[in-house]
Each structure stands twice: as C-alpha cells, then as structure tokens.
Amino acid sequence: MRDDSRVYTMPRWAVMRWLVRPSLGAPVDIELQLIGGLFGTLPVFFGGIINTIVVAGAIAWREQTPPFIAWFIFEIVLGAIRLIVLSVSRRAALAHRPTPTDLYLLLQLFWSSGVGYGAFISLASGDWVSATLACLSGTAMAGGIGFRNFGAPRLAGAMILTSLGPLLPGAALSGEPLLYLVFLQIPLYLSAMIAAAYSLNKMLVATMQAERENDHRAKHDALTGLSNRMGLAAAVDAGLKGAPRHGGDLAVLFLDLDNFKGVNDTYGHAAGDRMLKLAAERLRQSLRATDVAARIGGDEFVVLAKGLTRAQAAELSQRLTHSISASYDLGDGVHATVGVSVGVALVPEHGADAEALLSVADEALYEAKAQRQVKSLHSRIKEDQLRRVAPVVGGMTPRTQ
Secondary structure, eight states: OOOTTOOOOOOOSHHHHHHHOOSSOOOHHHHHHHHHHHTOOHHHHHHHHHHHHHHHHHHHHHHOSHHHHHHHHHHHHHHHHHHHHHHHHHHHHHTTOOOOHHHHHHHHHHHHHHHHHHHHHHHHHTOHHHHHHHHHHHHHHHHHHHHHHTTSHHHHHHHHHHHHTTHHHHHHHHOOGGGGGHHHHHHHHHHHHHHHHHHHHHHHHHHHHHHHHHHHHHHBOTTTOSBOHHHHHHHHHHHHHHHHHHOSEEEEEEEEEETHHHHHHHHOHHHHHHHHHHHHHHHHHHSOTTOEEEEEETTEEEEEEEEEOHHHHHHHHHHHHHHHTSOEEEETTEEEOOEEEEEEEEETTTOSSHHHHHHHHHHHHHHHHHHHHHHHHHHHHHHHHHHHHHHHHTTOOOOOO
C-alpha cells in the first residue's frame, strides 16, 4: 500500500481528522497506514492532474471566455502546487519528519472542486461539445477518486460530491429539459460511489487488522505474550540498525530458570505454566518500555536492552535475577522458587548480528550455570563437613564399645 520506510503524520485540523477517519474503529498504526495510502497510487494522481489540465485547456481554447480561461489557469497553478506538496511530503515522510498532511488533503478538495466548476460552466454555456468533454472528465475523475481514496471514505465522498454535485445546477441552467435527468442520475451515482468507498474501506480495515493479529501471533509466545524467536530476531535486527543513533551498547541477556523441571515434576505442568507467566510478568515490570523480552522455548528467556554499557547490563542482570528468583505463588497454597542463570552479550564487542549475539549470550549463560553448580557443590560439601565435625565441637562424641 505504501513504502514502509515512509511515515506520514496524521492531520492536525479537526475537519481533516474527521474526513480521514476510517469507517470502522482502527488502531493508530492502521490509521497511519491508511493516511500513507492517500499519498500513494501515483499513476492515478498524475493522470488526474494531466487530464484536468488538458481538458480545461482544450475547452478554454474553444470558448475563449474569462470563466474558462480562469479554470485553465487554476488547474495549472493547482497542479503545480499539488506536485510540490506531494514531493515535500514524500521527502519528509522518508526522513520521519512531520508531513503537511492537512494542506495536501485541502488541495485534493480544491482539485475536485475545480473539476466540478469546469463541468458546471460547460453545461451552463450551452456548448454541448464543451459540456460533453467536461462531464466525461468529471465522471472519469470520480472513479479515480473512489479508487485512490477509499482508505478515507468521507474524504472520497466529499471529493466525489464536489466534482459531480455542480452538474445539477449546471443542468438546470443549460435550458435543456432532457438534462433534468441528471437530478435522478447524480444522486444515485453519488450514493453508489460513496457506499462502495465505505464498503471497500471496511474490507481494507478488517484485512489490515487480521494481518496485524496474525503478525502478532507469529511473533509472540502464546503462553506468556512475550516475543518468540521470530519476534526476537526482528527486534535484534531493528536494534542493530538503530543502535548508533541511540548511543551506548545493545545488550542481549540470555536467562534460564534453574530447577524449573523440578517444579513441573513436583506440582504439575499447570503450576509450571503459571510460574512461566509470572516470570514473564516480572520481566515486563523490570524493563523499560524500549526493551524487549522474549521467551524462546521452555524456561529460556531473552532480554534485548538498548543503550546500556557493560556495567549497566551487569546491573540489569542482577536486578532481573533478584526479581525472578523471588518466591512464586502457584495457587492452592503452593509456593516455589527457582534460580536464574544469566549470560550477557554486547554490541559491538560480541558481534553485530542476531545469530552471533545469541550464541555468545548462550555460552555465557552456560558458563554462569556451571559456576552456579560448582558453588552449589562446594556449599553441599562444606555443609557435609560441618555436620561431621559438629558432634565433636558439641562434646557429644559417640561412645565406643
């Protein structure tokens, strides 16, 4: 529908916001995509400008009266301004700067009004050659308007009305009784075109919402709602592109829940799933809005954090470990705890692509897990030694026979 690298801004004027509002309620990102569609379909845009200038010029050359000459000049000036505004808008959208959306929409309404004005003065002149040419041009443009602007059905309706509505007073002033049929034709044509624009808009919004939901399901874990492997890969790629602009390093933290299998074996998979959901919620609460948390399988989680130094990444690792290691209420009076092992990788120190970063973070994770196991083993050995010397220290040596 549009170049994904271009972002057009919503109109600021209340009347323009009303004109571009979809027929169905839609999220802001879909509304922005629909706005972008109004700047697209360039062949229709250029075809409309060329057609109206050529038709206005031909009729002005034939009639050579001030109303027609003024129409011709108006079409030339308006066409030039529309091209300039379109060019400025596309460059601004590509640079993610505010776009002159209100002015662009206003010029579209001026253009459709110019089409209607030409048809009106041609019919009122009584010159049937000029009237035929102008009316053919107007009806053809109405089709293009409906095709190009059905993303904003109210705008399409307003443009069709201003381009074909003037045919009614023009027919009344023509002095030809047979042309009074347009009082029946034009309302029917207007209602059919506007209804078609609304119908196409509803289909478009519903399709975009379905695509959005499918994309969300494809990139998110069904159990926890966090990103999955696909969503994480997309976030890493986006983060690598934006890392130089944000400053600092891009940190990838690989987390694994220690002894989670014991929770599943002891309390059942329902309790295990509840623990994973609670752990995911703790991750969300511990991260910034710009950070990304993902569950990539089983009890493995990954956090993507932008703009962190090595020290800040280590601090975040400790904070997440403390949060996730706290006791979990698994329901029915059951409480359980798990340990957390964390591996960290940084950009550009440990790689500049998703595969390399996850590999380094994974190796760091298992190194941390091994160190944790060694510490646990040392702790058990020390406890065993203490138990053996405790009777001697307490003066309660076993009595020999």
